[in-house]
Amino acid sequence: MFPGCPGSLSGRGAAERRRRKETPEARFADEKYGGKEEGCAPRRRPPTGFAMVYNEIKHVLPHFAFEGRFHSVRELHSGNINNTYHLVYLDRGGKLNHYALQHINNYVFKDPAVVMRNIEMICDYLRESYLNDGVDPKRRMLELIRVHGNGYLYLDERGGFWRSYHYIDGATAYDRVEKPEHFFEAGRGFGEFQRRLCSFPAGQLAETIPHFHDTRKRFYAFVAAVDNDRAGRVRGLEKEIDFFFDRRKMMSEIVCRIESGTLPLRVTHNDTKINNVMTDNETGKALCVIDLDTVMPGSVLYDFGDAIRFGASTAAEDESDTSRISVDMNLFRLFTEGFLSEVNVGFLTKEEILLLPLGVKVLTCELAMRFLTDYIDGDLYFKVKDPEHNLVRAHAQMALLEDVERKYDEMCAFVAGLAN
Ligand code: GN1
Ligand code: MG
Numbered sequence: 001m002f003p004g005c006p007g008s009l010s011g012r013g014a015a016e017r018r019r020r021k022e023t024p025e026a027r028f029a030d031e032k033y034g035g036k037e038e039g040c041a042p043r044r045r046p047p048t049g050f051a052m053v054y055n056e057i058k059h060v061l062p063h064f065a066f067e068g069r070f071h072s073v074r075e076l077h078s079g080n081i082n083n084t085y086h087l088v089y090l091d092r093g094g095k096l097n098h099y100a101l102q103h104i105n106n107y108v109f110k111d112p113a114v115v116m117r118n119i120e121m122i123c124d125y126l127r128e129s130y131l132n133d134g135v136d137p138k139r140r141m142l143e144l145i146r147v148h149g150n151g152y153l154y155l156d157e158r159g160g161f162w163r164s165y166h167y168i169d170g171a172t173a174y175d176r177v178e179k180p181e182h183f184f185e186a187g188r189g190f191g192e193f194q195r196r197l198c199s200f201p202a203g204q205l206a207e208t209i210p211h212f213h214d215t216r217k218r219f220y221a222f223v224a225a226v227d228n229d230r231a232g233r234v235r236g237l238e239k240e241i242d243f244f245f246d247r248r249k250m251m252s253e254i255v256c257r258i259e260s261g262t263l264p265l266r267v268t269h270n271d272t273k274i275n276n277v278m279t280d281n282e283t284g285k286a287l288c289v290i291d292l293d294t295v296m297p298g299s300v301l302y303d304f305g306d307a308i309r310f311g312a313s314t315a316a317e318d319e320s321d322t323s324r325i326s327v328d329m330n331l332f333r334l335f336t337e338g339f340l341s342e343v344n345v346g347f348l349t350k351e352e353i354l355l356l357p358l359g360v361k362v363l364t365c366e367l368a369m370r371f372l373t374d375y376i377d378g379d380l381y382f383k384v385k386d387p388e389h390n391l392v393r394a395h396a397q398m399a400l401l402e403d404v405e406r407k408y409d410e411m412c413a414f415v416a417g418l419a420n
Pocket of ligand 2: 271291293
């Protein structure tokens with residue numbers, strides 16, 4: 001039963017009711033739904049959605065050092081891996097404090113403590129970097145919320161791992177490019193992130209997901225999934241399987257160059273969707289890069305490639321009408337200009353810069369193949385809306401890759417024109 005609904009209080013004394021009124025759930029029900037604490041007067045039952053969300057998180061709330069009293073929660077649906085909740089707390093002065101609470105997916109992140117250690121190190125380093133430049137680090141980086149007693153990670157009795165951040169006031173994480181200039185800023189933001197971390201001792205970072213962008217290993221995993229056919233979904237996928245076999249050599253080109261030493265390893269974000277950069281609502285400037293779970297040693301091509309794959313596409317990642325999917329070259333150029341304005345300053349090699357478009361091809365191919373692998377495995381990794389969701393996503397990324405291939409020379413020429 002949802003706490004605060006009529007039956008939960010029946011037969012209890014006044015003292016008990018007073019005590020109950022102090023709990024966040026009772027207060028939330030009262031404030032939001034106009035309920036009265038006394039007796040069993042009819043009260044509108046909060047929607048099941050809220051009850052379900054609240055029931056998932058209520059045991060976690062007392063363990064974090066949130067300021068004020070619980071006011072409201074809603075689930076955010078943009079991530080494909082972790083579950084994220086937007087919490088609002090009301091403090092004594094009447095100010096609303098906003099937090100993001102995340103349930104870390106430990107099928108994907110096998111060791112959440114290692115993820116948190118990486119994040120803490122990155123945040124400390126970025127804070128110093130901003131302070132050294134005389135820039136106020138507030139709103140420029142993630143700020144973790146302490147767990148009472150110890151650190152920033154809470155492990156609940158069910159074995160779930162939780163962490164929380166302050167929301168950055170007056171800023172938005174866009175799921176789609178709404179104004180083209182935001183994409184220039186996203187490029188600048190991700191470029192600045194790389195530049196500020198270029199002297200970070202990468203060897204100190206753990207690989208939170210080993211071989212994350214090792215596309216050769218991903219190809220072997222795909223082949224193994226096809227062989228095993230554990231969900232019985234391989235029949236009828238011949239065209240899709242051929243698609244990846246045809247691109248087998250191309251998709252290992254970054255890994256080969258890293259192995260031969262022609263591409264250096266740097267500290268990279270590895271998940272540079274535009275919704276992982278916060279944009280200031282007033283100035284439209286990129287403020288802060290978020291979702292640091294996959295910050296690991298990698299190639300700059302990964303960050304550039306993944307950002308274009310997501311942000312310069314004319315359609316959503318799971319668009320089912322593939323005729324609507326292409327690369328918007330105007331957006332490609334804007335992001336490239338923003339990114340290069342930060343990284344074209346002597347720390348990237350000329351070869352890396354010239355190869356940036358290869359990142360777009362490889363990362364688009366990699367994700368298409370990851371979605372198809374997960375479809376074949378029976379949806380073990382990515383959250384899905386329905387059983388076809390991963391297949392729809394794979395088809396969308398395949399269509400996007402075909403357009404990247406058509407426009408590849410144009411991309412290379414544009415980048416070459418900007419390289420110092
Ligand atoms: C996952 O959950 P989210 O949106 O942060 C995935 C990325 C994919 C992305 C595709 C750890 O990221 O690699 O590119 O979905 N993250 C992980 O939308 O696998
Ligand atoms: Mg992510």
